[in-house]
Amino acid sequence: MAIKGILSLLAFGFSHQAAGWWILGCDKPVSIDRVDPIASPGKLSHHLHTVMGGNAFDWAMDFNTTQTANCTTCIVSKDLSNYWVPTVYFHDKNGSFVSVKQTGGANVYYQQRIDHTELEAGKSIQAFPKGFRMVAGDANARTWTDTREHKAIQFACLAPGESLPTFQGFPNRTCDSGLRLQVLFPSCWDGVNTDSDDHRSHVAYPSSIDNGFCPDTHPVRLMFLMYEVTWAVDDFNHLRTDGDQPFVLSNGDATGYSYHGDFLNGWDTDVLTNAINNTSCGDSTRGDIHLCEVFKPYLLTDGQQNQCKSVPRKTREPVNGTIAKLPGCNPVTAEGDDVPSC
Template sequence: MLLIPLLTAAAIAPGVNAGAMLRFSCSQLVVERLDPLVNPGMIPSPHLHQVVGGNAFNVSMDPNSLDLPSAATCTSCTPAEDFSNYWTATLFFRARNGTFHRVATKGNPLGFGAANGGQTVYYLGPSGNSKVTAFKPGFRMTVGDPTFRSDAQLKKYPMLTFTCLQTSTTRDGATTSFPKAPCKVGIMVSIRFPTCWDGKNLDSPDHQSHVAYPSSGSCPSTHPVTIPQVFYETVWDTTPFNDKSLWPTDGSQPFVWSFGDPTGYGIHGDYVFGWKGDALQRAMDSGSNCNSDLLGNSLNCPALKSQTIQQGNQCSKRQVVNENLDGWLTELPGGMKVA
């Protein structure tokens, strides 16, 4: 059998030095108009999200009353001890006639094609023997800003990109806005969170101030603790919409985020930590050998308990918000305006 070598962390995440790395599949859990971080308790939240991870995901997720590993009965991720939740906005295609169609996610063609959509999740550690501190129970954060509509604004978040997949291995030509031409395999959205923590706060009012990106390779004095870089790769199956006769007559790109952004610059992601016990710390301490196999289901991580992608596919959650998300829609869910 032909063996494909594992991609290094540096190859997968430009600008990140190779070190301890987890790479695994998380199948789709639910597509839902809930946002327990930005809009806790609100049913429904303003815009639609696609969610993966543990099935304890709910409208509030109060860290003072919810212990994810205890509350969840399954996870859609291959590490069986990871009940975290990872979510992003949902992608839509806007046809020439003004109607919208939700774009499905698909399993990463590099090893995770059997996944029922969802995304690939990475936890990247620093190079060498540098210590990385796993997140604590109750930790949560967001990255990106849904109000952004320009490249100049997005420079605040240097590691949020789109890759137009011409093949399953395409990893060059990343852009900070939506691709302008059809993509043969789909559009891969990469979201990389900050890697420095203030060491005190599990959250902050804006869900971002307690973390920071490093400067010149080092964490700032205000955020001295190195944490794993959480990194999402979501492959959106845009191939059913590659017929340019459906695209706008002016030739502009036709995709829009569920919150009404037609540029892509409003890209953002949400994370709620939910690993059981010290499982994540064990995995990060195990070094660079804790990687998934690009050819199949094996997590290849003796430090962790794992399950197959097929088992992850069985973990799902019923929608709380009863609304039509399929077929051609006259407006985005929640009536979000494109602007």
């Protein structure tokens, strides 16, 4: 079962909920491969991704492709979307790389963050349109910048008995219960384009990143998405030296600043719309998806999610366990380094 969300609503200033919200749990990945139909359609991706969702995931996809999936690793059968992030590795002192396991899958938060001024103007949250896709974060970032886009990528070190604040980038400390990586997506849409050349310009963050008002250029409010994936970095605590930072993303980034997420919509539009407008779809404190009357006929068990057959890998590169190099051309890069063009 996917990890339980532990972020409080107060932390997000969740004061203008119109109706339902929920946490969509996703179990095992449906793909771990160098495939990215948004950034690299029809060809090998630059780096490895861990992908959740429908098993129609492929080199190139549109909405109709998502609907050919016969199962999903996420909990609602009417959601055949795909959700993906870079994979995390431990960089051993001998130069090899060891894949880091996910702890309990992934959670995707679907939350309503419409501003009170928009509600007063008669606006409402819209379902993602068919063909909609977007990216949050920058795979080429190796330097921290004080922007909404960078602030939307958050790390949380989990440790028993401690309530630790989120931060940016890999920590120079151990995390005894794992490292949770969070991607907050823009929730303001231009109302016209389901994608853009950079996969970002058709959407924008509201004034406070996860809440607030939308800019005039992007006046349509969508559900606020957040990915939450916990990586078992604590498996490597015994191999660490105090103060070192031995983890890298699959694109070679040792800073963590380039962590990012991709979303490709595959929802049944009517089901998603009904859930957005149904007050039973999410209790006031936990976002329990099992309370949603709209979803109840379509909820999968843990066994059904885990039985979803993974997508056959496109490459023969080793990706799990101990490997000599990161898949693709991804030498390890530190803060300020340029990303290699190989």
